[in-house]
Amino acid sequence: MTRIIWMDGVIVDWDDAKIHILTHSFHYGTAVFEGIRCYNAAQGLTIFRLDDHIQRLIDSCKIYSMKLTYSAEQIKKAVLETVKINGSENYYVRPIVYYGYGKMGVNPLPNKVCMAVAAWIWDESTYTNHGGGIRAIVSSWTRIDGRSLPVLAKATANYANSVLARIEAINQGYDEAVLLNSYGRVAEASAENVFIVKDDRLITPPLTAGALRGITRDSILTLARDIGLESSISDFGREDLYLADEIFLCGTAAGIKPVIEIDHRIVSGGKVGGLTKRLSNKFQDVIEGKDNKYSRMWLTPIR
Numbered sequence: 085m086t087r088i089i090w091m092d093g094v095i096v097d098w099d100d101a102k103i104h105i106l107t108h109s110f111h112y113g114t115a116v117f118e119g120i121r122c123y124n125a126a127q128g129l130t131i132f133r134l135d136d137h138i139q140r141l142i143d144s145c146k147i148y149s150m151k152l153t154y155s156a157e158q159i160k161k162a163v164l165e166t167v168k169i170n171g172s173e174n175y176y177v178r179p180i181v182y183y184g185y186g187k188m189g190v191n192p193l194p195n196k197v198c199m200a201v202a203a204w205i206w207d208e209s210t211y212t213n214h215g216g217g218i219r220a221i222v223s224s225w226t227r228i229d230g231r232s233l234p235v236l237a238k239a240t241a242n243y244a245n246s247v248l249a250r251i252e253a254i255n256q257g258y259d260e261a262v263l264l265n266s267y268g269r270v271a272e273a274s275a276e277n278v279f280i281v282k283d284d285r286l287i288t289p290p291l292t293a294g295a296l297r298g299i300t301r302d303s304i305l306t307l308a309r310d311i312g313l314e315s316s317i318s319d320f321g322r323e324d325l326y327l328a329d330e331i332f333l334c335g336t337a338a339g340i341k342p343v344i345e346i347d348h349r350i351v352s353g354g355k356v357g358g359l360t361k362r363l364s365n366k367f368q369d370v371i372e373g374k375d376n377k378y379s380r381m382w383l384t385p386i387r
C-alpha cells in the first residue's frame with residue numbers, strides 16, 4: 085500500500101514526513117487544521133463537504149494572521165492528490181497549516197507558513213460503545229472562550245483544553261466529556277458538537293456558546309429540516325442534559341455518537357433514541373451517496 089503525505093507540494097513517503105524540532109507551531113500552538121472524511125459511496129470514493137472544510141481552514145488562517153500561499157483551489161487539489169495516491173479507503177484527511185522552522189520566540193510572523201496533508205484510516209474504537217452509545221461526563225474544565233482563544237479557528241491551541249477534558253473523562257472510566265462555558269452553559273464536547281432532543285425538538289448550542297462551527301452540526305440541522313424535525317439553536321445548561329430525552333454528539337471523526345449516560349444519569353433508557361436513529365440513518369444515506377440532492381451538494385468524487 086502506498087502511504088504518502090503531501091508537504092508543501094512535495095509527495096513524501098509516510099516515514100519521511102518530518103519537520104524540525106524547532107518548528108514554531110509545535111512550540112506555541114499556532115497550527116490550524118481540518119479533519120475531512122472520505123467515504124466509499126455509491127459513486128465510488130468521495131470526500132464529504134470538501135469546499136466547506138477548505139473554507140474553514142482558510143478562515144482559521146485569517147484569524148491567526150497566517151499568510152497562506154495556497155488558494156482554495158490549490159488546497160483542494162492537494163487533498164484530492166493525497167487521497168488519490170494513497171488509494172481507495174475510508175480515509176480521515178488532515179490538512180494542517182503551520183508556522184515552520186526559523187525564528188523562535190512568541191512572534192510567529194518571521195516564519196514561513198507551511199502546509200501538509202495527511203490521510204489515514206480513523207480508528208473507530210476511539211470511543212467505547214455501550215449498546216451503540218457512549219458514556220460521558222460534564223467536565224470540570226471550562227471551555228475556552230473567545231476572550232482568550234478564538235473558538236471559530238480550528239487551532240491546535242484549542243485542543244489543549246479538549247485534551248484535558250478527554251483525559252479527565254477517561255480517567256473516570258467514561259468515554260467523552262461535555263464542556264460548559266464560563267457562563268455555565270453547554271458549549272461542546274472535546275471534539276464534537278452537542279445536540280439534545282427534548283419533546284421531539286432538536287436543540288444545539290449557538291456558536292457563541294463556545295462551539296466550533298461544526299460541519300457535521302450544520303449537516304444535521306439541514307437534514308433535520310428535510311425530514312420535518314423541529315430544531316433550534318439555543319443555550320442550555322447542565323441540567324438540560326440530565327433532563328434530555330436524547331443526547332448525541334457529532335463530528336467528522338465521531339459521526340453521530342448517541343450518549344446513553346451523562347454524569348451517572350441514564351439517557352433515553354440507556355439505548356439509542358428514536359430521533360437520533362432517524363437522523364443517523366439519514367446522515368448515513370447521505371455519506372453513502374444514496375441521496376442525489378446531497379450527493380450533488382456535498383460529495384466530491386475522487387477521479
Ligand SMILES: Cc1ncc(COP(=O)(O)O)c(C=O)c1O
Binds near residue numbers: 274298
Ligand atoms: C472541538 C470540536 N468541536 C466540534 C467538532 C465537529 O466539527 P466537524 O463536524 O466540522 O468535524 C470538532 C471536530 O472537528 C471539534 O474538534
